[in-house]
Amino acid sequence: MVKVCVVSGYKAQELGIFDQKHKGIHYIKKTIEKKLRNLIDEGLEWVLISGQLGVELWTGEVVAELKQEYPQLKLAVMTPFLQQEKNWSDTNQEYYRHVLGLADFVDSISKREYESPAQLRVKNQYLIEKSDGLVILYDEWKEGSPNYYLEPALKRFDREGYPIFYITPDDINSTVQEELEEY
Template sequence: MNVVYITGYKPFELGIFDNKHEGIRYIVKAIKQRLVPLIEQGTEWVIISGQLGVELWAGEVAIELKKEFSQLKLGVLTPYLEQEKSWNELNKEFYDSILSNADYVDSISKKEYEGPWQLRAKNVFLVHKSDGMIIVYDHEREGSPKYAMEEARKYAESNDYPIMAITFDDLQQAVESEAEEWQD
């Protein structure tokens, strides 16, 4: 798997309203646990669309792992121009820090937001341009990642396209394993 697409929930879908929330640590840990073995097996690119939440946290993970794995690169392919336009200053700063450390940045649609078709096009593009997906998603709490998951499943029907879901159970296990580490 040369290129892995990482996506998942937006922060508000997880009840996260600032970048210091305790839960982010476990999401980051779970992403890293899935990503490191892929890199060790030859993954060279992590691609995200740069949306707030799981994608930017995954971008942060990729930037951190680039220090250890020199072949790793981060690509940010936004669905449309200026997706961060209406975000608050803290979110814009975080976004800018990820973009400034990415190896490739571009927009799929060369226009500002016009409609949901741009988001559908983003899902199709990123799934078809990657070799597999890591997605923070639980089918019992659909939310926005549902659309990327649907596209990935459709694509996987006729292509070798692994989908590695990180569920709420996986996140709970990350919390519990860390609690056990503290007790030892």
């Protein structure tokens, strides 16, 4: 049973999304919602994200919406280091703070500001070790930031059967088709 699940995927720019008005975000969020609903029905209690722009912050918003229906669901934002948003645009910083405000728990794994990529590796390993499963938006044909979560997750899968739930481009296309058929 997956009680604590990490959710991650591509950063917004890796998907060609450069503002929050992009219509693709709606379909990505709907697809994440479907995956989380299945896990909630099986006992999911906590969703963990590290607060990166893109899939993770969209997941934060999805969890906040789901909490209205499932008040037992909780959101934790575990950033890799202090002030990860420091060099982001004002718009992205504001959006980040909005999602942090929706969380039930916020902390930084490293209690220092950015020093090296090692902090990101530690964050990925930490979240995989502290969770019961991973939901990941991933396209096997597209390299990118999800690989950094996938590597420790696959090692843990090999060791102990750690569940990995993929969201693929086909899943998102199915969501688009379902919505088009509803109209």
